Amino acid sequence: MAKKISKSRPKRLPVRLGRINTTAIADRLRELHRLGRDPEFERFPASDELFLVLQHAARTASELKQPDDVPVNVVGEAAVLRAKLWQHLREQADAGQLMAVEQGRAAGVPWHHFNEALCVTSKQGAYQKVRRLKAEQVREPYERRSPETAGKHEVRMLTEERAERARVVAQERRFPLALRIGRMLVEHQDDFVVTTMSEYWLSEIIDTIDSRETALERANFSTFIEGFVREIHQLARERNQPVTTTDEAHRALMLATEFTYQAQPEFPEPTSRSQAGDPLPHQRGRTHRGRPAQ
Known part of the structure; x- marks a missing residue:
């Protein structure tokens, strides 16, 4: 006799109304x-x-x-x-009740003081009910309303927070180097061939280079340089043509590229621009982006 194959019923997806008029x-x-x-x-x-x-x-x-x-x-x-x-x-009501309990806990209220408010008989019952309330707020449609679901999301959020803190610490260490490279890119901003996205990242560098006050702002400055590098190199590959119009802009882009893909780019020895026969920055006329100076 052939073995009967039982078909399990598909799990019913819980639904929340969310925002309604x-x-x-x-x-x-x-x-x-x-x-x-x-x-x-x-x-x-x-x-x-x-x-x-x-x-x-x-x-x-x-x-x-x-x-x-x-x-x-x-x-x-x-x-x-x-x-x-x-x-x-x-x-x-679920969201409001959860917020009230969390604010009470933050103020030092012990769990058992919420027993009557949550209609439970023990501090463990209060804790478990709050976990279920939290699960209801964070769960995906296919997840159950359970303390385990809340715990899983808490672990994920903690992991993401730790990763973000580590990113900020690492990028803030690189900020002095990022700032130096950023100023070079700004100095030669008119000597890059840009598209909408690479121009966006370059504008972010220009707009924020002198207003990096918090650790997060300093860390994010590096991402602006990295975004500019990726976009402008993508343009170079697509068009198969140079994306800089001067040697100075090319050197700045190479340093930014090394900064993006290497731990420590190697800066060339500083050379006096006036000795090299180039005009000083305040004497050099601004040009249209993507066009060499005439």
């Missing part, structure tokens, strides 16, 4: 109560008083009538809209 839904609910001849319709609350709207709708739902000349199911649609608004409030 509660005002429009409340307006429609009011219209349905008008059509259904709500006996207390003149007391129907304003649409932004969502909880009062739901209380009124629940209290008078049994009094609604289906008009003969209205094609929609007035009572049925009103019930669906009420259910949707209650679900919205439930999601908002």
Whole structure:
């Protein structure tokens, strides 16, 4: 006898409403109560008083009538809209309750003080319920609402935070070198052939080179140089032509390239521009980007 192959049921995906237009839904609910001849319709609350709207709708739902000349199911649609608004409030309540507990914990409130508020009987129960609330806020559609889900996301966030801190520390060490290379790129900004993206990164370098106050800003400055290098080399490959119009710009680009792909680029010995016969920076006329000076 052939072995029977059992087919497991596909896992049902949990769904959250997320952002909805509660005002429009409340307006429609009011219209349905008008059509259904709500006996207390003149007391129907304003649409932004969502909880009062739901209380009124629940209290008078049994009094609604289906008009003969209205094609929609007035009572049925009103019930669906009420259910949707209650679900919205439930999601908002979960997020608000979680925030309240986290703020209390940050203020030093022990877990067992939340027992009554969370309808649990022990500090462990309070902790587990908060973990489930947190899981509801961070889970993906295919994940369960469980403490394990919250823990997994916390581990991921901690890992990402550690990686970001390590990146900032490493890039901040390189900042003096990045600043030196950045000034060279700015000095020869008119001598690069650029596209929209490489010009964007060059503009970031120009705009931020003298305003790097925090560790994160100093770390990100290196990424601007790296972005410029990658984009301008991509242009060179695509067009198979030089992307600099002067030797000085070429040297600046080579140093920026070494900075991007090597730990420590080698700077050439400084040479007096006036001795080399080149005009000094304040004497050199600005040119259109991508065109050599005439």
